[in-house]
């Protein structure tokens with residue numbers, strides 16, 4: 001999807017691609033590509049085929065929004081073959097390094113997933129993934145050619161982050177979803193009150209488009225502003 005930023009008069013290209021269960025987003029920058037999330041374990045060939053189709057071999061950075069296996073699963077394989085460093089918020093780095101997926105205090109459908117998770121992990125066997133770069137709140141990514149900052153937006157996991165690209169694009173991971181109608185995270189959080197605060201924080205930046213970890217289409221800014229976290 002092509003975004004035009006009327007403030008900077010720049011065009012930002014975002015390619016959204018489903019890699020296993022999770023959606024990943026490739027952002028074109030002036031000096032290469034930045035990947036947000038890396039999909040489920042063992043699904044890297046889909047990303048490689050897509051990069052080949054684009055004719056690009058300049059992946060500069062892999063940002064993982066949080067340490068759930070459907071987001072970091074193929075990160076190591078993609079990082080190995082492209083030499084792109086893997087970055088995650090410092091509070092989720094340990095879980096990713098141990099190939100763990102903490103679902104937190106699950107609700108509704110999440111209870112079923114929680115029960116089947118040991119089986120899923122055994123079947124998919126995610127690789128322990130060491131981060132090359134630990135991110136923190138307010139960190140800028142200009143050195144990777146991307147005019148953007150990291151917001152620490154915990155709740156879904158302790159180290160969930162949002163990538164806020166100048167010009168109004170937000171990549172929120174599993175803070176919200178567009179599977180079905182756009183909505184806030186409903187099933188999994190390590191801290192539901194924190195999740196609500198994080199959602200409000202991203203909304204306070206009034207992004208124009210919001211990309212999520214599940215569902216391929218971005219949420220329009222006006223719609224995102226109306227999304228509310230469901231109270232316990």
Ligand SMILES: [Zn+2]
Pocket residue numbers: 066068156174
């Ligand atoms: Zn998640």
Ligand SMILES: [Zn+2]
Pocket residue numbers: 022068070071174213214
């Ligand atoms: Zn997810």
